[in-house]
Structure formats: C-alpha cells, structure tokens
Amino acid sequence: MELKRVVVTGLGVITPIGNSVETYWNNLIKGVSGAGPITRFDATNFKTKFACEVKDFDPTDYLDRKEVRKMDLFAQYAMAAAEQAIQDSGLNLEELDPDEAGVIWGAGIGGIITFMDEVKAYVEGNGIPRFSPFFIPKMISDIAAGHISMKYGFRGPNYATVSACASSSHAIADAFNHIRMGKAKVFITGGSEAAINEAGVGGFNSMQAMSTFNEDPARASRPFDKERDGFVIGEGGGSLILEEYEHAVARGAKIYCEVAGAGMTADAYHLTAPHPEGLGAAKVMESAMKDGDIDLKDVDYINVHGTSTPRGDIAEVLAIIKVFGDHAYEMNISATKSMTGHLLGAAGAIESIASILAIRNGIVPPTINHSTPDPEVDSKLNLTFNEAQERKVRVALSNTFGFGGHNACVAFKAIE
Structure with missing residues (x-):
C-alpha cells in the first residue's frame, strides 16, 4: 500500500504564555516564563506554591454559557484550541466530507477539577449523593474528543489517547497514521490538560516530582541546570489540523510543514523514572x-521532553548522544517547558507546535533559566541556553515521555 503524505495546515493554542499562536510564539522566542503564584486555590500549606497557569482565558469567547457549564476546564481548553486551528486552516466545513474527517485528542488526567469538586461536595454534604448529572461526562478523558467531533460534525475516527505526558504526541502520531493509510483526509488532533488544583499539585508534590523553588517561580523550570529540582506544572491545550497532502493542495491550503514520521516505544523499566541510559x-x-x-544528519532541532527533573534531563541527553553521535553537536536542542511549564498530557501538542514554528520561521526557541552548568550534561551540546537562535531547520523532532515508560517522538520536516 502506498502511504499518503501528511501535512499540517492549522494550529491553535491556549498556553501559560499566550492564548493565540502568534502570542505563544513571540513569548517563546523572547524567553518569557509563564510561572507565578497559584491563584486557582489557596496553596499556603503546599510544598509548591506556584504553577504555569493560563491567564485571561474566557471560555465564552468560544462556547456559549450553557456549554461551558457542561465542560471541565480541560475540555474548554480543547474546544478553544481546536476552534483556533480550524479557523487557521481555512477549511470549508460545508465542502468537507464529514466521514473523511476525525478527531484524536490526548489528555493524561482529564477532568480532575470536576472529580475533586464533586467528591468534595459529597463529603461536605454529609454523604448525601447529590452528584451532578454532568459529573461523569465532564470528568472522563475522552470527552474533549467527543465535544470537538460533535461541534464540527466530524464522523471519522474519534477517540482519546491517554498515556500520561506522552498523550498528545500519541494522538498526533495516530492521526498521522490514519491519514497516511487512507482512512481519513483531515484530523483535528492535539491535547489539553487542566490539573492545577489541590489534588494535582498535592499528588505530584507527594511524589517529589515538582520544583519547590517558591522564592522565584519564574526561574523554577530550569532544564539541564545543575540546580534543577523538578518540573513546574502547567495547563492549557494545543491543536493541529493534519491533512492529506493532495487534499490540502487541491483546496489551496496554507501548509506549515510535513509530518514525516512518528515513533512510539516503552522503557519497560520503572513506574515513574526514565531508563537511566535513556534506552x-x-x-x-x-x-x-x-x-x-x-x-x-538532516535533523537540525530537537524539542526535548526536558522537564527539569534531575534524572530525566540526563537520560534524554544520553539518548541524544547515543542516537546522533557527532551530529548531536551540530543540532540545536531546547526545552520549551522552561517557559510553559509541563502541560502533562498537552505537552506534546504545544511542543510540536513550537517545533513546527521553528521550521517555518527559522528560529529555535531557547531553554531559559540556565545559570549553573551540570557536569553530567555534555557542555559541547547546543542546548540553546537563555536566548533564541536563528537557523534553518529542515527537520525537527518533538520528544515526549510519560509515567509508565511511554515514549513518543514526532518528526516534522520543511515542505518540499
């Protein structure tokens, strides 16, 4: 079977550093941090008192009030990012065959805010079961994909990928594979997450996974720095329109780049820790x-998982050197989580978008907050510390790894 070519024709984002693709990109290349004190709840008694929250988001810009009440925040982010991507793509929905269009959406946790609010209300109500009829539909991780398909009438493949922090990269990879095998012409794909609440922050704190650098939140996410002490939790969503190449050309679509390939593996090693050698x-x-x-040798940029955890950053560096050898020193590498924080299941989506924009604009966003070199990190690698760098990017890889040993990598290349 001859595989179809797949291209990216639309992008949309809701992030801690911008709620439009233009703002997100401009803040990435400026090295803006999205971290600040938590406002979602009183974090006084928590080890970590800061996060990368989305700012100035109004769901009624994308949904009516009745719809908003039926959706957890993670689904609201999904709907907003998807709407931006659809608009950006220029797709004529009236001319699109709905049976040739699908939705695959990633979420690592889903409606944890709804879950906590409902259980809390049950406990505070003396155990009287007055659960909302929207409790389950708001909470389940697949519901964002369902809402998106219903809004646009897409009747093709529709499901969610749930693989912790690799979720949205797996969604993108699956959508790519469906199109190139001829099972659909268009996909809305990506991921969203909204886990900045007591359960999310407290749970990750108990694992000692998150930074506790409360004295300077903006500098807390510092991948590859010797002083790094854990990830900074973020929230938001990212959406990509993937399209079969000939379909996109026939309608005169703007094409950002080509999706060239995707990889999926498992560490088969540990519940939460990466394989120490990055196998x-x-x-x-x-x-x-x-x-x-x-x-x-055609890979010019890797947007790494780079969460700012002591073991994870080292394992990824070792993996890059193992794979690329001498060429590892010719590439740019950067961890945009230093600015956005870690969006968990949505990380792969917004980082894929950063990779795509690096190809399109010839600029590699930086890894900010680097001040103390780590002797375990090869100093000859170009980790794009602190300032963006201009360069032609022919191929970019986007890496995401999740608890459970899930690994995903999506390769994007300049359109020929």
Whole structure:
C-alpha cells in the first residue's frame, strides 16, 4: 500500500504564555516564563506554591454559557484550541466530507477539577449523593474528543489517547497514521490538560516530582541546570489540523510543514523514572527517523521532553548522544517547558507546535533559566541556553515521555 503524505495546515493554542499562536510564539522566542503564584486555590500549606497557569482565558469567547457549564476546564481548553486551528486552516466545513474527517485528542488526567469538586461536595454534604448529572461526562478523558467531533460534525475516527505526558504526541502520531493509510483526509488532533488544583499539585508534590523553588517561580523550570529540582506544572491545550497532502493542495491550503514520521516505544523499566541510559528515548527517536526515512544528519532541532527533573534531563541527553553521535553537536536542542511549564498530557501538542514554528520561521526557541552548568550534561551540546537562535531547520523532532515508560517522538520536516 502506498502511504499518503501528511501535512499540517492549522494550529491553535491556549498556553501559560499566550492564548493565540502568534502570542505563544513571540513569548517563546523572547524567553518569557509563564510561572507565578497559584491563584486557582489557596496553596499556603503546599510544598509548591506556584504553577504555569493560563491567564485571561474566557471560555465564552468560544462556547456559549450553557456549554461551558457542561465542560471541565480541560475540555474548554480543547474546544478553544481546536476552534483556533480550524479557523487557521481555512477549511470549508460545508465542502468537507464529514466521514473523511476525525478527531484524536490526548489528555493524561482529564477532568480532575470536576472529580475533586464533586467528591468534595459529597463529603461536605454529609454523604448525601447529590452528584451532578454532568459529573461523569465532564470528568472522563475522552470527552474533549467527543465535544470537538460533535461541534464540527466530524464522523471519522474519534477517540482519546491517554498515556500520561506522552498523550498528545500519541494522538498526533495516530492521526498521522490514519491519514497516511487512507482512512481519513483531515484530523483535528492535539491535547489539553487542566490539573492545577489541590489534588494535582498535592499528588505530584507527594511524589517529589515538582520544583519547590517558591522564592522565584519564574526561574523554577530550569532544564539541564545543575540546580534543577523538578518540573513546574502547567495547563492549557494545543491543536493541529493534519491533512492529506493532495487534499490540502487541491483546496489551496496554507501548509506549515510535513509530518514525516512518528515513533512510539516503552522503557519497560520503572513506574515513574526514565531508563537511566535513556534506552527507550533513544529507540523512539530512531523509530521516528526510520519511519520518516530521515537521515539523522538532516535533523537540525530537537524539542526535548526536558522537564527539569534531575534524572530525566540526563537520560534524554544520553539518548541524544547515543542516537546522533557527532551530529548531536551540530543540532540545536531546547526545552520549551522552561517557559510553559509541563502541560502533562498537552505537552506534546504545544511542543510540536513550537517545533513546527521553528521550521517555518527559522528560529529555535531557547531553554531559559540556565545559570549553573551540570557536569553530567555534555557542555559541547547546543542546548540553546537563555536566548533564541536563528537557523534553518529542515527537520525537527518533538520528544515526549510519560509515567509508565511511554515514549513518543514526532518528526516534522520543511515542505518540499
């Protein structure tokens, strides 16, 4: 079977550093941090008192008030990002065959805000079961994909991917594979997350996974810095319109880039820790390049998982050196989580968008907050510390790894 080519024709974002693609990108290349004190709840008694929250988001810009009440915040972010991407793509929905259009959406946690609010109300109500009829539909992780498909009438493949922090990269990879195998012409894909509440922050604190650098939140996410002490939780969503190449050309679509390949592997090592030698991370990059018939010397940029955890950053660096050898020192590498924080299941979506925009604009966003070199991080690598760098990007890889040992890598390349 001859595989179809797949391209990106639309983008949309809701992030801690901007609620439009233009604002998000401008703040990325300026090195703006989205971190600040938590406003979602009183974090006085929590080890971590800061997060990368979305600012100035009004769901009624995208939904009517009745719809808003039926959706958890993670689904509201999904609907907003998807609407932006649809508008950006210029798709004529009246001319699009709805049976040829699908939705695959990633969420690692889903409606944790709804879950906590409903259980809390039950406890405070002396155990009287007065649960909302929208409790379950607001909470379940697949519901964002359902809402998106219903809004646009897309009747093709429709489901959610749930693989912790790799969720939205898996969604993108699945959508890519469906299109190139001829099962659909268009997909809305990506992911969203909204887990900045007592349960989300408290749970990650109990695992000692998050930074507690409360004295300076804007500098807390510091991938590859010797002083890094954990990730900074973020929230938001990112959406991509993937389209079969010939379909996009026929309608005169703006094309950002091509989706060249995707890799998916497992560490099969530990519940939360990465393999110390980065074996799964290495294999997933190799798989993505093999899938896309990409010569490793053509890779100019890797948007790394780079969460700012002590072990995770080292494992990923080792994986890159293992895979690329001498070429590792010719590439740009950066961790945009230093600015956005870690959007968990939505990370892969917004970081794929950063990778796509690096190709389109010839600029690599930085890894901010670096001040103290880590002797375990090869100093010859170009980790794009503190300032964006201009360069031609032919191929960019976007890495995301999740608890449970899930690894995903999506390869994007300039359109030829």
